[in-house]
Amino acid sequence: MDITNLESNIPRKGVRTRFAPSPTGYMHVGNLRTALYAYLLAKHHNGTFILRIEDTDQTRFVEGSTEIIYKTLAETGLHYDEGPDVGGPVGPYTQSERRELYKHYADLLVEKGAAYHDEGAIRMRMPTEGTTTVHDMIFGEITVQNDTLDDMVLLKSDGMPTYNFANVVDDHLMGITHVMRGDEYLASAPKYNLLYEAFGWEIPQYVTVSQIMRDAQHKFSKRHGDPTYDDLLQRGYLKEAVLNYVALLGWSPGGEREIFTLPELVEVFDISGISKSGAIFDHDKLKHFNSEYIKAMTPEAFAELARPYIDQAVKTADISRTAIAEILQPRCEVLSDIPEKIGFFNQLPNYSTELYVHKKSKTDEQVSLDMLKAVLTPLETIVWTTDAMSSALTDLATELGVKNATVMWPLRIAVSGQTVTPGGAVELCWILGRDETLRRIRLGIAMLER
């Protein structure tokens, strides 16, 4: 690595932002949001988005972490223009490969008298009087007394830089114009300013984003059982829905619209919509976003996506996966809910005849028994299409002088064994096929006659 012409290589054009995660083994939802905002800020201004891996803590490195970072950014569409695996003009983009450079800059500060050696480490000398004021694009001006600042370690005794030091050096050398990070760093920002000043470097714009919270007093964290990005995918959330939801957690486009594709977010993103206070992660609202994305899919795309979940519950080959997907799509919030919703297709569950009692449909056990018997004849003979079944059953209701629901409710109970089902009686019967439908109805009759 040639460290002699680093300064002259610094890009000076346009907005440059970076996502700088540590390889800790998983993608925290808050990290994903920070990455998203940094991406949106850069792309909104036709700027450059950079990935930098901050692996200066050797003890915390987790194998496979960088792959998770690459994978997540790739599948969410947060494509970076420069990074460890794609290269770029100001690399390397992994901090452990930049060791000598940090040493060089730490030594420089020692020469200038701004830093000193201390038990194998190098510390920055902080001023003991006066104040330092930080300008943050979200929080405004923050002023602190310099005597509250400790002499921070720049280079650890193992030769690795601290986060604080590496971050400042790299952000400068990589020409970062807007530094986006979580508010846990806000208190350290004055120190960063002092570091920039000690080098005589221009201070970038700070864009400090508040935390994502689990509740009012705890931040959202894997440690406390909150899901990571991958956990959410495993729970049946779509990556587009997660990204869209997370975009609106702590940021608002201002209008009433909530559903945005990534390119649309790029278009409307503005840091003035970023809020100062923490935002509590609301699983219900994420579900809502997910169901919106599911409903917006083409039936074909949904059928393909739902297929593995349907196969988990439905084992017999003669049941149409496509038909199940079709009735599932408008009433599916989370993919992983699918198996329990449709298990009855595979096997009729044990159910109580109390389910046949439904006031609104004007059914009780006796009425249901009559209806199930009445329904048998038409179902044995008609053409097995939903249209034919539907008209045969409504005709039957008319003939018997009862509400449609009085016929449909017992039938749906008999074929599904549950009060809540995806799809109505006709759809369920059609999917089950004539033989199985008749078998289940006769079983229902037997139960009611007992």
Added chain:
RNA sequence: GGCCCGUUGGUCAAGCGGUUAAGACUCCGCCCUUUCACGGCGGCAUCACGAGUUCGAAUCUCGUACGGGUCACCA
């Protein structure tokens, strides 16, 4: 504890000195209907508190309360 930051319904939030204080999620009701759902309509519910400034404050100032962050050779 010191320092820093924050506070609009249960949650996400709009609001930038004059509004009937948007919208979304949740919950509830009604309608539609072949059940649940979907869809449609409607409803409950918010400016943490107290002083100022002002003709007028959710919006500005100060204080209080509550919450968070930080005070590592972790990031």
